[in-house]
Amino acid sequence: MSIKKYDVVVIGELNVDLILNKTAVFPELGKEILARQMNLVLGSSSAIFASNISCLGAKVAFIGKTGVDLFGDFVISSLQSKAVDTGGIVQDRSTSTGATVVINFNEDRAMITHPGAMEAFSGNEVNWDIIRQSRHLHISSYFIQTSLQKNIGNIFRKAKQLGLTTSFDPQWDPAEKWEIDLDEMLPDIDLFFPNESEILKITHTSTVEDAVQKIKPAGTAIVIKQGNQGSTIIQNSKAHSLPAFLNEEVVDAIGAGDSFNAGFVYRFLQNQPLEYCHRFGNMIAAMSTTAAGGTGAFSGRQEVFTVLKEKYGYEEN
Numbered sequence: 001m002s003i004k005k006y007d008v009v010v011i012g013e014l015n016v017d018l019i020l021n022k023t024a025v026f027p028e029l030g031k032e033i034l035a036r037q038m039n040l041v042l043g044s045s046s047a048i049f050a051s052n053i054s055c056l057g058a059k060v061a062f063i064g065k066t067g068v069d070l071f072g073d074f075v076i077s078s079l080q081s082k083a084v085d086t087g088g089i090v091q092d093r094s095t096s097t098g099a100t101v102v103i104n105f106n107e108d109r110a111m112i113t114h115p116g117a118m119e120a121f122s123g124n125e126v127n128w129d130i131i132r133q134s135r136h137l138h139i140s141s142y143f144i145q146t147s148l149q150k151n152i153g154n155i156f157r158k159a160k161q162l163g164l165t166t167s168f169d170p171q172w173d174p175a176e177k178w179e180i181d182l183d184e185m186l187p188d189i190d191l192f193f194p195n196e197s198e199i200l201k202i203t204h205t206s207t208v209e210d211a212v213q214k215i216k217p218a219g220t221a222i223v224i225k226q227g228n229q230g231s232t233i234i235q236n237s238k239a240h241s242l243p244a245f246l247n248e249e250v251v252d253a254i255g256a257g258d259s260f261n262a263g264f265v266y267r268f269l270q271n272q273p274l275e276y277c278h279r280f281g282n283m284i285a286a287m288s289t290t291a292a293g294g295t296g297a298f299s300g301r302q303e304v305f306t307v308l309k310e311k312y313g314y315e316e317n
Contacts, residue, residue, distance in 0.1 A: 012046020
């Protein structure tokens, strides 16, 4: 069997996050308030996943689109600084790089996003040479990538035919229509990563049990993220839940779910049991909440595993 150039290829959206913290009250129409802290960081579910799994030690390539602008340069340089191959990123002068403004208040937040290039990236711009050189495909943020939506099922199918394993995180639907054909997609997805709210919305059900019954996932492992309650894996009608690793001082929870995905897939690619992947995912999610933005806690592999040992008693195999 030939050795692949990349462990993971990510197809997804790209944007920056402008994070505003330390507000005394939540904003009201017609009024101005002050935020005492501001950070401009790499945003987007897909980019946070790519950056953090690369930091853990995987070889990662990214396929997506930005505008030709300062935010696009920032996104690409941020990924490159984490050793992500950005050769599959298209820079398009006809659109602008996406941006999200995040206002954190206590333990909640509000966000407003300009989608820009995230809505413009289409299936015919996917670089299949990169995918053929990869072991695993991850796609995130289905609902915001409106041009790519109609191709995602076919992309997963072709990737499986090429021998890749696959994972998918649907993320939130800003339009709250929740129109997605899981019956078509799940047969070609190994790991399905919704959070609890998302899977209930997608299936129009009120309990996780009803949601899983409705989608009948066959061999797919459904990995449901439940915030500070931990996470649950459901496969072949068997459910296994693990509590979260909790931090006393949470900076923010931005990207915690994407960091969970990164930790889980990293161990999955090492052929570890799902229970082991599950626990490691919870640990990486908790670590991500200790710094601003989804990637702030991940400066390098050695530093990450030092913190995991000190904070959670985790010893690398």
